[in-house]
Amino acid sequence: MFFQFCIRLIRLIPPFQNFTINPSTYKTLDKPGYWGVHAIGEVWAEILWVVEHKMIKKHGFSADLFPPQPDENGVVPEGDFYRPRGAGKPLVPKHGNTLMLKLVIDAMKHQNCRPS
DSSP states (O other): OHHHHHHHHHOSSOOOSOTTTOOOOGGGGGSTTOOSHHHHHHHHHHHHHHHHHHHHHHHOOOSOOSOOOOOTTSOOOOTTTBOOOOTTOOOOBSSHHHHHHHHHHHHHHTSOSSOO
């Protein structure tokens, strides 16, 4: 909640899913004035915010961001946190907010050490 409050303080346009209030899209990055790192970050933050809310709308919300601990055999229970999986498939969170967090963190792992 505090993070969202801070983001709203430093943004030029508040985050809304209504394009009449916030018309920012990926195409916005082509406009003059959106070439600096903070302006680019504002557009990307908006994109991630909209995607997260759409994923929550489709897959639901979980108040618990942390997955269950493995049992004594080292097996992580699927329970209410993960989707049912097939043999050898990775664990995938069920809820939109936890799935979005996993996708963003996994994407960061593929990022260069010093991106430009």
